[in-house]
Amino acid sequence: MAFDKAEISKATLNRLPAYLRYLYELDKKGVQTVSSTMIAAGLDLNPVQVRKDIAFVATSPGKPKLGYVTKELIADLENFLGYHNTRDAILVGAGGLGHAILGYDGFAKYGLNVTCAFDIDPAVIGTSINGKPVYEMSRLPELVKRFNIRLGIITVPSGSAQEVADLMVSAGIKAIWSFAAKHLNLPAGIALKHEDLAASLALLRMQLVSQD
Amino acid sequence: MAFDKAEISKATLNRLPAYLRYLYELDKKGVQTVSSTMIAAGLDLNPVQVRKDIAFVATSPGKPKLGYVTKELIADLENFLGYHNTRDAILVGAGGLGHAILGYDGFAKYGLNVTCAFDIDPAVIGTSINGKPVYEMSRLPELVKRFNIRLGIITVPSGSAQEVADLMVSAGIKAIWSFAAKHLNLPAGIALKHEDLAASLALLRMQLVSQD
DNA sequence: CTTTAATCGATAAAAATATAGCGTTTTTGG
DNA sequence: CCAAAAACGCTATATTTTTATCGATTAAAG
Numbered sequence: 357m358a359f360d361k362a363e364i365s366k367a368t369l370n371r372l373p374a375y376l377r378y379l380y381e382l383d384k385k386g387v388q389t390v391s392s393t394m395i396a397a398g399l400d401l402n403p404v405q406v407r408k409d410i411a412f413v414a415t416s417p418g419k420p421k422l423g424y425v426t427k428e429l430i431a432d433l434e435n436f437l438g439y440h441n442t443r444d445a446i447l448v449g450a451g452g453l454g455h456a457i458l459g460y461d462g463f464a465k466y467g468l469n470v471t472c473a474f475d476i477d478p479a480v481i482g483t484s485i486n487g488k489p490v491y492e493m494s495r496l497p498e499l500v501k502r503f504n505i506r507l508g509i510i511t512v513p514s515g516s517a518q519e520v521a522d523l524m525v526s527a528g529i530k531a532i533w534s535f536a537a538k539h540l541n542l543p544a545g546i547a548l549k550h551e552d553l554a555a556s557l558a559l560l561r562m563q564l565v566s567q568d
Numbered sequence: 569m570a571f572d573k574a575e576i577s578k579a580t581l582n583r584l585p586a587y588l589r590y591l592y593e594l595d596k597k598g599v600q601t602v603s604s605t606m607i608a609a610g611l612d613l614n615p616v617q618v619r620k621d622i623a624f625v626a627t628s629p630g631k632p633k634l635g636y637v638t639k640e641l642i643a644d645l646e647n648f649l650g651y652h653n654t655r656d657a658i659l660v661g662a663g664g665l666g667h668a669i670l671g672y673d674g675f676a677k678y679g680l681n682v683t684c685a686f687d688i689d690p691a692v693i694g695t696s697i698n699g700k701p702v703y704e705m706s707r708l709p710e711l712v713k714r715f716n717i718r719l720g721i722i723t724v725p726s727g728s729a730q731e732v733a734d735l736m737v738s739a740g741i742k743a744i745w746s747f748a749a750k751h752l753n754l755p756a757g758i759a760l761k762h763e764d765l766a767a768s769l770a771l772l773r774m775q776l777v778s779q780d
Numbered sequence: 781c782t783t784t785a786a787t788c789g790a791t792a793a794a795a796a797t798a799t800a801g802c803g804t805t806t807t808t809g810g
Numbered sequence: 811c812c813a814a815a816a817a818c819g820c821t822a823t824a825t826t827t828t829t830a831t832c833g834a835t836t837a838a839a840g
Binding site for chain 2: 364366369370371372373377378397398399400408437438443452453455458459460462463466467468506507514530531532533537538539541545549551552553554555556558559560561562563564565
């Protein structure tokens with residue numbers, strides 16, 4: 357049993373966190389109600405688009421001339437995005453990026469709790485990063501099962517990414533967030549989000565070049 | 569004077585780096601020619617889409633029954649994405665993530681050279697991270713101008729992101745790659761790529777939840 | 781040398797996404 | 811109390827992006 361009154365669009369889902377962040381700002385300033393027009397102006401978007409997006413998550417309708425009640429809309433968004441029911445996750449690859457993620461406590465706000473990490477480097481195995489223990493790879497299946505963890509973060513070099521992903525899946529992980537520059541081949545039913553920094557860079561450079 | 573025979577799509581541009589990575593793998597294995605069908609199968613995409621994307625960048629057409637010459641296609645892609653003409657960049661915010669980026673030499677492959685970093689923390693100012701000096705913020709305008717740098721990376725907390733962006737723009741930066749969880753308000757003509765990890769997470773969680 | 785199977789390239793259809801127009805509701809201000 | 815302005819929500823239209831179709835081409839096999 358789920359929500360979907362009609363199926364939410366991927367593009368919409370990508371914008372919701374931005375709305376939420378903007379609403380936090382307004383709320384902090386004491387703004388009581390907020391209109392789609394205001395949000396659109398603040399985030400350089402089309403007001404109609406904002407309204408349509410909000411229609412998916414809002415429990416009470418907006419009022420003409422006023423807009424939505426800021427705190428209510430915040431609650432609806434947080435609710436919809438699941439920021440309240442925390443999910444545990446594990447991370448594999450305690451290198452530079454992995455280290456940074458483990459050290460960042462901000463994900464807790466988004467309902468993500470990285471419980472521990474795994475690596476093959478003896479130098480880091482057994483240590484703790486920001487209070488999160490680093491185990492050796494072989495213990496991954498055991499711990500994932502014991503704590504019923506469904507989300508895995510991959511921050512290993514691209515050469516080992518597929519191998520790590522396979523291990524995660526066989527251990528019972530259902531969603532993978534990968535920062536490795538490598539396409540992962542996963543069985544159906546496993547959710548994947550690939551953070552492709554090379555692609556981001558390409559996009560930026562393209563815009564830059566076209567200015568010359 | 570530019571390329572655009574018809575204007576390249578953003579979605580296409582996002583896929584090109586993935587093609588390139590896949591081609592590297594094939595080339596390493598000694599595969600001489602590669603078909604769009606093969607690429608599509610390897611990356612879980614539609615063959616027609618791959619062919620259309622390739623049509624934008626390939627200098628010589630593919631041959632029926634064979635496909636494209638692997639090395640040629642690699643060269644075309646690298647060329648198109650500008651991996652050869654390196655661009656210098658600066659980074660602001662030498663915290664966890666900033667540290668990770670400075671420590672990662674892989675961006676050189678993509679034609680990105682992070683020359684130095686800036687921060688407000690006296691503890692890191694004056695130090696070097698992976699051979700890249702960390703200066704105090706006040707020196708940013710001077711150095712950006714002196715070395716004619718056009719790309720800036722933001723890895724500061726969201727509270728200071730706008731301020732940093734403004735400083736960058738006034739110094740002459742033309743493209744910003746931001747990892748801060750904050751919408752940036754920039755003048756027209758400044759390219760921006762926002763890495764929204766919260767949005768990524770939201771997408772993943774959504775898929776995860778819908779499995780329950 | 782002919783047949784065969786596979787691919788390309790171009791065009792057309794479909795799906796997803798964004799924008800626009802119109803009527804309705806509600807506050808604001810005379 | 812009433813008119814004007816602002817903003818919502820709905821429906822419809824444009825735009826972008828993806829997928830499908832079809833004939834032409836060509837390397838490889840017999």
